[in-house]
Amino acid sequence: MSDLETFREETRSWLEANCPAEMREPVRDEEDIYWGGRRATFKSDAQKAWFEACVAKGYTVPAWPKEYGGAGLSPAEAKVLRQEMTRIKARIPLSSFGIWMLGPALLHFGTEEQKKHFLSQIARGEIRWCQGYSEPGSGSDLVSLQTFGEDKGDHWVVNGQKVWTSYADQADWIFCLVRTDKENKYKGITFMLFDTASEGCSTKPIKLISGSSPFCETFMEDVKVPKSYGEGIPAYVGEINRGWDVAKYLLGHEREMISGADGGNTGTVGSAMSRHASKAGDELDPVLRAELAMFDVDALAYGAMGEKFLDEIKVGKAHPAQPNMMKYAGTELNKRRHELMMTAGGSRSLEWDSEETSGGKPSRGWLRTKANSIEGGTSEVMLNVISKRILDLPGS
Amino acid sequence: MPLYHDEDQAMLADTATSFMADQGNIKDQLRHWRDRDCPDGFGHGLWKQMAEMGFTGMLVGEDDGGLGMGHVEAGIVLEEIGRNLTPSPFLTSSVLAATALKHGSNDLKGRYLPGLIEGDSVFAVAIDETPKHRPSRITTKAEKSGNGFKLSGSKSFVIQGASADMLVVAARTSGSDEDEDGITLFAVPKDAANMSHDSVRLVDSSVATHTKFDGVELDGDAVIGEVDGGREVLNAMLTAGRIGAAAEGVGVASGAMDITVDYLKQRKQFGKLIGEFQALQHRASHLYSEVEIARAAVIKAQQLLDGGSEKAELMSSVAKAKVAKTAGLAVKEGVQMHGGVGMTDEYDIGLYMKRDRALQEFLGDAYFHANRVAEMSGY
Numbered sequence: 001m002s003d004l005e006t007f008r009e010e011t012r013s014w015l016e017a018n019c020p021a022e023m024r025e026p027v028r029d030e031e032d033i034y035w036g037g038r039r040a041t042f043k044s045d046a047q048k049a050w051f052e053a054c055v056a057k058g059y060t061v062p063a064w065p066k067e068y069g070g071a072g073l074s075p076a077e078a079k080v081l082r083q084e085m086t087r088i089k090a091r092i093p094l095s096s097f098g099i100w101m102l103g104p105a106l107l108h109f110g111t112e113e114q115k116k117h118f119l120s121q122i123a124r125g126e127i128r129w130c131q132g133y134s135e136p137g138s139g140s141d142l143v144s145l146q147t148f149g150e151d152k153g154d155h156w157v158v159n160g161q162k163v164w165t166s167y168a169d170q171a172d173w174i175f176c177l178v179r180t181d182k183e184n185k186y187k188g189i190t191f192m193l194f195d196t197a198s199e200g201c202s203t204k205p206i207k208l209i210s211g212s213s214p215f216c217e218t219f220m221e222d223v224k225v226p227k228s229y230g231e232g233i234p235a236y237v238g239e240i241n242r243g244w245d246v247a248k249y250l251l252g253h254e255r256e257m258i259s260g261a262d263g264g265n266t267g268t269v270g271s272a273m274s275r276h277a278s279k280a281g282d283e284l285d286p287v288l289r290a291e292l293a294m295f296d297v298d299a300l301a302y303g304a305m306g307e308k309f310l311d312e313i314k315v316g317k318a319h320p321a322q323p324n325m326m327k328y329a330g331t332e333l334n335k336r337r338h339e340l341m342m343t344a345g346g347s348r349s350l351e352w353d354s355e356e357t358s359g360g361k362p363s364r365g366w367l368r369t370k371a372n373s374i375e376g377g378t379s380e381v382m383l384n385v386i387s388k389r390i391l392d393l394p395g396s
Numbered sequence: 397m398p399l400y401h402d403e404d405q406a407m408l409a410d411t412a413t414s415f416m417a418d419q420g421n422i423k424d425q426l427r428h429w430r431d432r433d434c435p436d437g438f439g440h441g442l443w444k445q446m447a448e449m450g451f452t453g454m455l456v457g458e459d460d461g462g463l464g465m466g467h468v469e470a471g472i473v474l475e476e477i478g479r480n481l482t483p484s485p486f487l488t489s490s491v492l493a494a495t496a497l498k499h500g501s502n503d504l505k506g507r508y509l510p511g512l513i514e515g516d517s518v519f520a521v522a523i524d525e526t527p528k529h530r531p532s533r534i535t536t537k538a539e540k541s542g543n544g545f546k547l548s549g550s551k552s553f554v555i556q557g558a559s560a561d562m563l564v565v566a567a568r569t570s571g572s573d574e575d576e577d578g579i580t581l582f583a584v585p586k587d588a589a590n591m592s593h594d595s596v597r598l599v600d601s602s603v604a605t606h607t608k609f610d611g612v613e614l615d616g617d618a619v620i621g622e623v624d625g626g627r628e629v630l631n632a633m634l635t636a637g638r639i640g641a642a643a644e645g646v647g648v649a650s651g652a653m654d655i656t657v658d659y660l661k662q663r664k665q666f667g668k669l670i671g672e673f674q675a676l677q678h679r680a681s682h683l684y685s686e687v688e689i690a691r692a693a694v695i696k697a698q699q700l701l702d703g704g705s706e707k708a709e710l711m712s713s714v715a716k717a718k719v720a721k722t723a724g725l726a727v728k729e730g731v732q733m734h735g736g737v738g739m740t741d742e743y744d745i746g747l748y749m750k751r752d753r754a755l756q757e758f759l760g761d762a763y764f765h766a767n768r769v770a771e772m773s774g775y
Binding site: 270271273274275284289292293294296298300301302307308311312315322328329380382383384387390391392393394395 | 398671685690766
């Protein structure tokens with residue numbers, strides 16, 4: 001038996017022993033997702049047990065090195081773990097912008113002490129992070145951001161406003177792009193890390209068309225950010241004034257995440273919608289069935305693309321701008337999926353808060369997907385990046 | 397297995413890319429034979445060269461004198477055939493017929509495989525009976541006659557039928573037209589009496605035949621696989637052929653895209669390179685994204701087939717449908733972005749459009765395969 005097959009066997013029995021049955025059921029609502037952080041509570045004993053087992057094994061961040069709280073898995077082993085978790089429909093033990101976004105930036109740009117300090121906290125789910133990128137006047141043109149940190153020697157005084165800060169009202173710390181040099185557009189931004197409980201920092205949720213408020217506005221009024229949190233632990237990632245490099249690197253990860261390359265956007269809809277229809281004593285219109293079939297072709301093909309992309313990225317074979325393509329294709333696909341689900345669901349899917357729809361899950365979910373092709377870089381920006389960096393088209 | 401070429405496959409890809417660009421390019425093959433009104437529609441010289449490269453028998457098992465490679469490898473050659481629009485019997489002979497012959501007797505293998513491996517023989521497949529691909533319905537009949545069979549009926553869209561040394565023919569030996577069972581595959585030699593070909597040139601300059609079987613006498617040893625058990629062989633052949641056609645289609649799509657993107661970087665209007673216009677940039681980038689996804693679907697299907705997975709059939713239809721839509725988009729956008737010159741015979745983009753049209757139809761179009769995906773998914 002190869003090492004990988006042995007690992008698969010071990011993983012199977014570990015999952016069997018440690019992943020409670022309840023944690024293999026589909027996520028029904030926000031409370032089923034565990035985000036960690038200072039204010040976190042567990043919804044159930046099973047959620048707690050699963051989370052703690054994963055922390056102990058390093059499986060909240062399986063591919064991170066052991067010294068930072070990970071399991072040090074190789075890319076091939078991480079893929080096996082993912083496959084085995086998908087097979088038993090295990091929930092993600094810890095959802096976290098720290099894992100998905102700040103972590104990769106720190107792994108790439110952080111000092112050794114920074115990694116030990118922040119990555120371990122993230123792996124153990126102790127601190128919940130949010131991202132401070134966009135501003136009211138800086139959306140697609142992010143680099144025009146105005147939030148300013150005035151240099152006061154051993155600290156900055158930060159003033160400005162961020163918008164679309166995901167779950168900032170529930171987060172403990174923020175990784176935030178702050179202008180530290182007004183003369184230099186690209187080389188005048190610092191990637192700062194600070195506590196959202198700092199004096200002068202406040203958040204206000206934004207109500208979306210879906211009725212929920214996953215995003216906030218975050219205001220900073222004379223927020224004092226120290227330049228260091230201890231020996232070898234600067235309060236910024238990378239270098240001062242070079243935060244744009246970190247931001248660009250991170251946007252790649254964000255786009256990869258939103259793209260659903262890891263399986264989020266590969267689901268087909270035809271058979272489920274057909275079952276729904278027959279349960280309701282109806283059947284699919286032939287033309288709708290045809291559209292569902294064409295969609296399923298695209299979804300299954302995109303599933304293969306996601307697998308190929310992740311395989312290639314691990315060995316450095318993917319084009320560095322490929323996450324933009326994945327983000328574009330994955331989000332457009334997901335919007336189409338929800339349009340079809342709404343259509344196939346008929347008037348039932350219009351219900352906004354009925355019990356039968358678990359509180360308007362179809363309609364709210366459908367509306368939520370409209371943000372997919374806006375957040376983390378719009379589809380149009382993705383196409384610009386592909387034009388410039390992959391197709392090398394002139395003047396773009 | 398990771399979804400990219402391993403080292404050996406990457407080497408093969410390098411070899412195939414330069415070989416097909418040097419020897420199989422549009423000027424020296426497609427245009428050359430087309431402009432001479434070649435009745436075969438392809439060059440035997442190149443076929444022989446492909447044999448010397450080891451391509452023609454790459455799917456044939458090592459015990460039978462081939463290279464024993466898989467569909468990932470065959471797909472590598474096919475993608476380059478697609479990119480260069482190379483007229484060649486590779487897909488029908490080296491993929492479809494070779495897959496059928498894997499199920500054949502040693503006698504049949506001995507009779508036909510050496511010629512394929514040497515590049516001396518060309519094979520065709522006769523499946524379709526109506527203008528649309530409907531392999532579930534086979535009406536061509538093979539009735540018992542002495543020790544053998546008597547074949548009657550007609551087939552169409554038999555690519556290179558009149559040039560072929562042997563035709564793989566799907567015929568009914570029992571049951572009614574729509575039955576799953578009762579199909580038998582035959583290896584019909586070119587000189588069989590009472591077989592006649594009506595050759596027609598197709599839009600892409602390839603040559604196909606409407607082939608009539610008017611009581612063709614066949615020996616019992618012309619049967620490939622089991623009598624009445626041909627559906628399994630036919631399905632294996634179709635799955636391999638569809639995945640192969642999809643690989644060729646990815647080549648067509650990416651060839652069309654590449655020359656179009658190049659054109660956007662050369663053509664000036666309004667004092668600018670037209671590639672500077674965002675209206676075109678976004679369409680080109682969307683196309684790039686679709687081509688990448690189509691290529692991923694194809695390599696996934698190839699790996700599943702090589703690994704003997706039961707999911708290969710579903711993925712073969714996903715790949716064929718996705719590629720048909722994608723290559724269709726590539727050639728349509730290609731002609732439009734070329735503008736007026738895209739309509740001229742001088743520019744190659746129109747040749748891509750014509751090839752794509754024929755390839756979409758071969759072994760089932762996007763609608764046929766999307767319908768199969770729905771059926772296999774239970775709706």
